[in-house]
Amino acid sequence: xxxxxxTPRYLIKTRGQQVTLSCSPISGHRSVSxxxxxxxxxxxxxxxxxxxxQRNKGNFPGRFSGRQFSNSRxxxxxxxxxxxxxxxxxxxxxxxxxxxxxxxxxxxxGSRLTVx
Amino acid sequence: GQxxxxxxxxxxxxxxxxxxxxxxxxxxxxxxxxxxxxDGGAPTFLSYNALDGLEETGRFSSFLSRSDxxxxxxxQELQMKDSASYFCAVMGGGADGLTFGKGxxxxxxx
Numbered sequence: 001x002x003x004x005x006x007t008p009r010y011l012i013k014t015r016g017q018q019v020t021l022s023c024s025p026i027s028g029h030r031s032v033s034x035x036x037x038x039x040x041x042x043x044x045x046x047x048x049x050x051x052x053x054q055r056n057k058g059n060f061p062g063r064f065s066g067r068q069f070s071n072s073r074x075x076x077x078x079x080x081x082x083x084x085x086x087x088x089x090x091x092x093x094x095x096x097x098x099x100x101x102x103x104x105x106x107x108x109x110g111s112r113l114t115v116x
Numbered sequence: 117g118q119x120x121x122x123x124x125x126x127x128x129x130x131x132x133x134x135x136x137x138x139x140x141x142x143x144x145x146x147x148x149x150x151x152x153x154x155d156g157g158a159p160t161f162l163s164y165n166a167l168d169g170l171e172e173t174g175r176f177s178s179f180l181s182r183s184d185x186x187x188x189x190x191x192q193e194l195q196m197k198d199s200a201s202y203f204c205a206v207m208g209g210g211a212d213g214l215t216f217g218k219g220x221x222x223x224x225x226x
Contacts, residue, residue, distance in 0.1 A: 004158075033213055033214070035216075041218070042203070042216055042217065042218035042219055043159070043203065043205075043216040043219075044216075045213035045214065045215065045216075047213075048213050056213045058213060090158070090159070092159075103146075103147050103148070103149035103161075103164040103205065103207045103214065104149065104161045104164060105151075105159075105161065105214060106161070107158040107159045107160070108158060109157065109158045110158065
C-alpha cells in the first residue's frame with residue numbers, strides 16, 4: 001500500500017509569490033490534515049479536511065487555505081508569501097476524521113518551502 | 117487552547133533506558149500520542165494512550181495519567197537508530213486538531 005505522497009518535495013519562492021502544495025493520502029483514507037513544522041515552533045496544525053469539507057482550522061492567517069477533492073487528494077495554498085512561511089509542510093491522513101481519530105496519523109515526507 | 121511541555125533534549129547511552137516526559141494543558145482531552153521523527157524524515161506514529169496506565173509495544177512503552185495531565189515515553193535497550201526527535205501530541209477535541217509538543221531531541225551515545 002502506497003504511503004502519503006507530497007509534491008513538490010522542495011521549492012524556493014520569493015516574497016509576495018504564492019504556492020500550491022499537493023498531498024495524496026493513503027488509499028481509503030478520507031481525512032487529510034496539514035501541519036507546518038519549523039525549528040522554533042515545532043509542528044503546528046493548519047487545517048483538516050474530511051470528505052471534501054474543512055472540519056478544523058488552526059490559528060493561521062487567511063493567506064493559508066486548502067481544499068480536498070472527491071478522491072481525497074488535498075492541496076494547500078499560501079498566498080503573498082512571507083519570509084516566515086519558510087518551513088516544512090507536512091500532510092497526514094487517517095481513515096477517520098475529527099475526534100474519531102485515535103491519534104494515529106500517517107505522515108508524508110513533507111514539502112520544504114524556502115521563501116527568499 | 118492546548119499546550120504541551122517536553123524537554124528539548126535528552127542524552128542517553130546505548131543499551132540503557134530513557135524516559136521522555138510530557139505535560140499538557142487542554143480544554144478537552146481524548147488521548148495522548150507519541151511520534152518519532154528522524155532528521156529529514158516524516159513523523160511516524162509510536163503509541164496512543166486514551167486511558168490511564170501503561171501501553172507496551174516492544175522496546176517502547178507509553179504511560180498516561182489523566183488526573184496529572186502527564187505522560188511519558190519509555191525507550192528500553194536503546195539503539196543508535198533511536199536517535200531522533202520524539203513528539204507528544206494531544207487530541208483535545210474542538211477545532212485544534214492534533215496539538216504537538218515542540219519535540220525532544222534524543223541523543224544516543226555509544
